Amino acid sequence: MTDGEAYTLADEIVARARIHAREVVDEYGLAVDLSALEWTVSARARRRAGACRWQPDREVATIVLARRAYERYDWPAFAGIVRHELVHAWEFQQFGESGHGSRFRERAAALEAPRYCESFAEPRYVLRCRAADCDWHATRHRASKPVKAPNQYRCGACGGVYEVEHAASGRTWTTASGYGGAKAALGDDW
DSSP: OOTTOOOOHHHHHHHHHHHHHHHHHHHHOOOOOGGGEEEEEESSOSSOSEEEEEETTTTEEEEEEEHHHHHHSOHHHHHHHHHHHHHHHHHHHHHSOOOSSHHHHHHHHHTTOOSSOOOOSOOSEEEEEOOTTOOOEEEESSOOHHHHOGGGSOOTTTOOOEEEEETTTOOEESSHHHHHHHHHHHGGGO
C-alpha cells in the first residue's frame, strides 16, 4: 500500500491467510510454492468460503476467500478453510488437477483441514417434500431451475412432489406461476 490508502478488511484477510500459509508450509511440510500463489477476497460469495483456481498457462493458483465467511467464522475455523484451499493449490502445483478424492482427503486430514465447511449464509430458498412420510429438504441460495419451476422436478428421496419456500417471507409455491406470483407479491422484499 502507498501512503494515504486505507487498510481494508480484504487486506486483513489476505495478510492473515498468507501468514497462516507460511506456518502450514513450515509446520506440516506442505510442498506449496507460495511464490506461485495469488490471493483475493470475494465480497459476493454466499455459499463457498473459499475456492482455488488454477491457471495452467501461468502455473499460478489463485486462492479466493469469502469475506462473509471471515466475518462469520472464528479464526480457527477460517484457518481451516485456508488449509483446505492450500491442499487444492498443492494438488494443482504437483499434479495439474485437484478435486476432493482420496489424495485430497488424505492430505487435508494430515493438515487438519475440513473436507467441507459449514454454511455461513442463510439460504434464500428451502425445498421440502410434500409427502407425509418423507422429511427430505434442500436449500438454495439462488433461484435455480428447481426453485423457479418445482413442478418439473421431484423429491430427492422419494420422488414425490415438493414445494419451495422463500425463507425470509415464508411464502411457498409448487409451480412456475407460483414462483412468479410470490416474486411479484414480495416486490422489493424479494
